[in-house]
Amino acid sequence: MRLLSIVSALLLLILAATPLMNLQPDLIRLDHILQTPSPALWLGGDELGRSIAERLLLGARLSLMVALVVVSISGLFGIAVGLLAGYLGGWVDQFIMRIVDVVLAFPGLLLAIALAGLLGPGIDNLMIALVTVGWVGFARLTRAQVLSLREADHVQAGHALGSSGWFIARFHLLPLIAAPLMIEATFGLAGAVLAEAGLSFLGLGIQPPAPSWGSMIRDGARFMLVAPHYVLAPGSALLLVVLAVNLVGDRLRDRLDIRAQVD
Amino acid sequence: MLIIKRTLAALLVIFGVSVAVFVLTHVIPGDPIEVMLGERAQAADRAALAAAYGLDRSLPEQMLHYYQGLLTLDLGESFHYHRPVVELIAERLPATAELAVAAMVVSLLVALILGMVSAWYRNSWIDDGARVLSLLGVSIPNFWLGPMLILAGAVMLGWFPVSGRQGFSSLVLPAITLGTALAAIVARMLRNSLLEIAEADFVRTARAKGLSEWTILWRHSLRNALLPVVTLVGLQIGAILGGSVIVETVFSWPGVGRLTVEAIQSRDYPLVQGCVLLIAVLYVVINLLTDVAYGLIDPRIRLSGSAGAN
Secondary structure, three states: OHHHHHHHHHHHHHHHHHHHOOOOOOOOOHHHOOOOOOOOOOOOEOOOOOEHHHHHHHHHHHHHHHHHHHHHHHHHHHHHHHHHHHHHOHHHHHHHHHHHHHHHOOOHHHHHHHHHHHHOOOHHHHHHHHHHHHHHHHHHHHHHHHHHHOOOHHHHHHHHOOOOHHHHHHHHHHHHHHHHHHHHHHHHHHHHHHHHHHHHHOOOOOOOOOOOHHHHHHHHHHOOOOOHHHHHHHHHHHHHHHHHHHHHHHHHHHHHOOOOOOO | OHHHHHHHHHHHHHHHHHHHHHHHHHHOOOOHHHHHHOOOOOHHHHHHHHHHOOOOOOHHHHHHHHHHHHHOOOOOEOOOOOOEHHHHHHHHHHHHHHHHHHHHHHHHHHHHHHHHHHHHOOOOHHHHHHHHHHHHHHHOOHHHHHHHHHHHHHHHOOOOOOOOOOOOHHHHHHHHHHHHHHHHHHHHHHHHHHHHHOOOHHHHHHHHOOOOHHHHHHHHHHHHHHHHHHHHHHHHHHHHHHHHHHHHHHOOOOOHHHHHHHHHHOOOHHHHHHHHHHHHHHHHHHHHHHHHHHHHHOHHHHHHOOOOOO
């Protein structure tokens, strides 16, 4: 486990350094087509003779960027909606939760695939699709946590002192529910990375020539028999990143001592 | 009482799903006529085709038509196949059901063994190994695991066919691919659940009676530990259905998942609508059944009227 943390820290470091490197992910070299890894071309070449290593690095940046944006927007929106539902209760709560139920009635990936497909390929539509699916988790979690805190003494005291709803939410509720939300965000990050790659694998996400691990896996699988390194590289990278993020999530959960809860 | 309440709630959700699918396929921008005829089509041809598919009518009219169709189980005709959507889906449904059931069986078997071994040898290196395995299982993307299994099991060993659906041997690789994540999640849940129950009074009593550890695990702990697992499996069926979309594409499995992807790629709106609607409704119904089953297994829930997961 410790070894994995070190590996993932190293990976992040490399990613942070990509802008400093002189990468040419779109450079086509006919003499590098499907070439096996060598010191000069450390992960070999793809079907157009482009460097797999360089495409992998830039793909990582793009994929992490998408995941971060998706998790931030779905987190902000979901938390706001969850606070409203849990704190106000009544018909607002009923209305919001029915919408949440409907979104949850679709298998998440299916809804994202359908949305991304119908909106048309492209990175913006990809993010819209993932946020549409992603916010409900935050909303449900926030609402459940707020419900359990709403009658707490310090919240009642806040009411008695005449604090505004906004003040109570910001200073009495949010700090106490930050921990489970952070864990949700961590696992959400892993999920978003996987979902982005999955959609790109189906051709619905990041479009060529921009590199994405998902489309690299799809293209690599076509040349699996002649150049197994092509599909191995993006797949292992994806596995490592998701594993690392999941490990961080697990650690956080253990550290903050929060039981895995469905609701 | 619980069953009636749950059924009504499920019906409400299904109605919401139908509205969402209508919005998805009718309100979101994107011109199916242009997709079918190309950008340089004649205006007259466009109008004729739009009229043929009812796309020239106002949104409320389209919605009315949509619900009339739903109530008579008529989901329209596929743009691409020129056949009724219901027929196309009905043809593909058995393949998806077969794959989903096989994936569930594989994953539950693996999870049961992994979870029990992990709990039995808790905090030893065997437990660590099993936990690393299940962490790997959750993290591995199925669209990569699939090609890897094809490479190992079909190309190098030659035991299974590369893709397609021809008998039992072609089911093995897709079922493993689809079931891996579920196996990992359930194994983890089972381990934690077993360890928690190991502290319970009735386990101590059983031990004091002099029962062997194995009997305690098998007869007393496991039965109680399986309760949360049932809920978890019910909730994860959505992941199986969603995952089948990708796994069926990887293995060219002729199921509803692959049909959905093909429909999306060819912008076959009625077919997309039908597939998404069917999968979502299926998911709601299965969840309802899980809820009810849970109540039947555990009388405490039937009486209190709320299942663990809602």
